[in-house]
Structures are given as structure tokens and as C-alpha cells.
Amino acid sequence: xxxxxxxxxxxxxxxxxxxxxxxxxxxxxxxxxxxxxxxxxxxxxxxxxxxxxxxxxxxxxxxxxxxxxxxxxxxxxxxxxxxxxxxxxxxxxxxxxxxxxxxxxxxxxxxx
Amino acid sequence: xxxxxxxxxxxxxxxxxxxxxxxxxxxxxxxxxxxxxxxxxxxxxxxxxxxxxxxxxxxxxxxxxxxxxxxxxxxxxxxxxxxxxxxxxxxxxxxxxxxxxxxxxxxxxxxxxx
Numbered sequence: 001x002x003x004x005x006x007x008x009x010x011x012x013x014x015x016x017x018x019x020x021x022x023x024x025x026x027x028x029x030x031x032x033x034x035x036x037x038x039x040x041x042x043x044x045x046x047x048x049x050x051x052x053x054x055x056x057x058x059x060x061x062x063x064x065x066x067x068x069x070x071x072x073x074x075x076x077x078x079x080x081x082x083x084x085x086x087x088x089x090x091x092x093x094x095x096x097x098x099x100x101x102x103x104x105x106x107x108x109x110x111x112x
Numbered sequence: 113x114x115x116x117x118x119x120x121x122x123x124x125x126x127x128x129x130x131x132x133x134x135x136x137x138x139x140x141x142x143x144x145x146x147x148x149x150x151x152x153x154x155x156x157x158x159x160x161x162x163x164x165x166x167x168x169x170x171x172x173x174x175x176x177x178x179x180x181x182x183x184x185x186x187x188x189x190x191x192x193x194x195x196x197x198x199x200x201x202x203x204x205x206x207x208x209x210x211x212x213x214x215x216x217x218x219x220x221x222x223x224x225x226x
Contacts, residue, residue, distance in 0.1 A: 033214075042116075042202055042217035043155070088154055098162065099170055100145070100215065102154040 005103050006089060012109040019076040021106040023089030024069075030092065032065055032072050037086045037105070046074075046087075081112045113138050116218035118203050124224045125193040133188040133221050135203030141216070143206045144186040145170070146178065148199040149220075155202065161186055193225045 007022045023032070031050045035043040049056045049065045049072065056063045062075040076083055086105040093099045119134045137144065145160035147170075157170030161180040175197060177189040186205075190197060203218040 035215075040220075042219050043204075043215075044217070045214040048214065090155075098143070098160055098168070099157055100155075101157070101171070102147075104152055104154040 006087070006106040008106060009104070010107045010109070012111065013079060015079060015081055015110055015112050017079055017110075019079050019083070019108055019110070021074045021087050021108070023072045023074070023103055025072075025089070025091050026070065027091075027093065029067075032063075033090045034061075034063060034072075034074050035088045035090060035102075037088065039085070043088065076108075079108075079110045081110050084108060084110045115139065116203055116205055116216050118201075118218035118221050120221060121219065122222050124226065125190070126226050127193060127195060129193050131190050131193065133190075133201055133203075133223075135186045135188065135218060136184050137186075137203075137205040137216070138184065139205060139207075139216065140183060141205035141207050142183070143208065144180065145204050145215075146176070146186070146188045147202045147204065148172065148197075149202060150199050158188065158201075190223075195225045197223065198225045199223060 005024050033048045034046045036046055037043045047058045047063050049063050060077045065072045086107050088102050088105045090100050090102045093101050116137045142163045146158040147155040149155050156172045158176050159178040161167045164180050164183050167178050180186050201221045204215040206213045206215045
């Protein structure tokens with residue numbers, strides 16, 4: 001079963017606007033990761049936030065984590081056409097956290 | 113470094129055929145895993161390995177076998193292909209088990225079972 005669920009499923013914005021994607025999960029975690037997937041390609045790791053962190057930045061990316069609500073958000077500021085991709089949240093589960101569970105993803109389209 | 117490589121990129125099989133998807137990494141990562149990605153469902157873990165000689169099942173292991181004889185290679189075998197196994201398969205690796213370390217993904221193998 002899926003652990004993370006992204007919202008919205010699809011998002012279309014203009015270049016320069018900000019894009020916000022949300023992820024909800026079901027069980028306790030020790031970290032949450034965001035990945036990007038360009039069409040027809042493998043996933044690329046963007047950022048990891050640990051359960052004792054509330055916010056983390058990496059370039060134009062800002063990730064927040066609310067463990068009380070079991071939710072995370074990914075904000076991409078000043079979006080570019082090259083940001084067009086699918087974005088997934090993922091959480092480790094199971095014994096020794098070896099089982100990584102991904103959500104179904106948010107498909108982001110940035111129009112030039 | 114080539115990172116994580118997968119072969120073939122595309123494959124068409126008939127129901128009942130068997131085949132092996134190849135995965136190799138040159139980063140000396142202990143942990144390797146196989147996922148399948150179906151439309152609208154994200155990635156689901158099939159099998160994983162925390163080191164040479166050690167494998168374990170993930171969320172959807174039925175119909176697949178794996179082995180890990182070397183650190184570098186982690187092949188995925190389809191024993192008797194079924195249309196339900198039509199999917200895109202991704203191999204990934206990362207350093208040491210049980211942590212949130214970044215996973216590196218291969219480019220994927222698109223498999224169609226007729």
C-alpha cells in the first residue's frame with residue numbers, strides 16, 4: 001500500500017510563479033524525501049528532511065515537514081519551464097527502514 | 113562514474129516467457145533495489161539487497177526473483193511473464209542500509225508483456 005500521497009495530482013503554472021506540492025503519509029517516519037522524474041527518465045533525489053527538522057532549503061526548493069499532521073510540502077519558487085516534471089515524496093518503512101514507499105506523484109507543468 | 117545502469121531499455125515478451133533485467137552500479141553501494149512504476153501508482157518496491165549474498169522482499173515480490181553475487185550487480189528475473197507485469201522497472205542503489213541516504217536511480221526498463 002502507498003505510504004505517501006501527493007496533492008494535487010497535477011499542477012499547471014506560468015513560468016516565474018511558485019509551485020506548491022503536498023504529501024501526506026500514514027505512519028511515523030524518521031525522514032521524508034522528495035524526488036523529481038522527468039518524462040521517460042529515472043528519479044532524481046531533490047532533498048531529504050529528517051523528522052526532527054521543520055523546514056529545509058536547497059536553492060529554489062523549500063521543504064516543510066509537520067509530523068503532527070503527517071504531512072510535508074515542497075515549494076518551488078520562481079519556476080522555470082525546465083521544472084516541468086513529476087514530483088514524488090518517499091518515506092522509508094519496515095525493518096531497518098529498507099522499504100522505501102513512494103506516493104503517486106504530482107505532475108507539474110510550467111508554461112513558458 | 114556511470115552511476116546505475118540498466119539493460120535493456122525496452123523489452124517485449126510473450127506471456128510465459130522468462131527474462132532477466134540487468135542492473136549494475138559502480139558507486140560501491142551496499143544497498144540496491146528494484147521498483148516497478150505503473151501509471152498513477154508511483155513506484156513500488158519489488159526486492160532489495162543490503163549487500164552481496166543478502167536479498168529480501170519488498171511490497172510486490174511475486175513473480176520475480178533476485179540474487180546478489182557481487183556488490184555491483186543486482187539482476188531481476190521474471191520467471192514466467194504475465195501481462196500484469198507490463199510496467200517500467202527501475203533499479204536504484206544507495207550507501208548503507210537503514211538510513212535516509214539518497215537513492216540513485218537507473219534510467220529504467222520499459223517492459224511489455226503480450
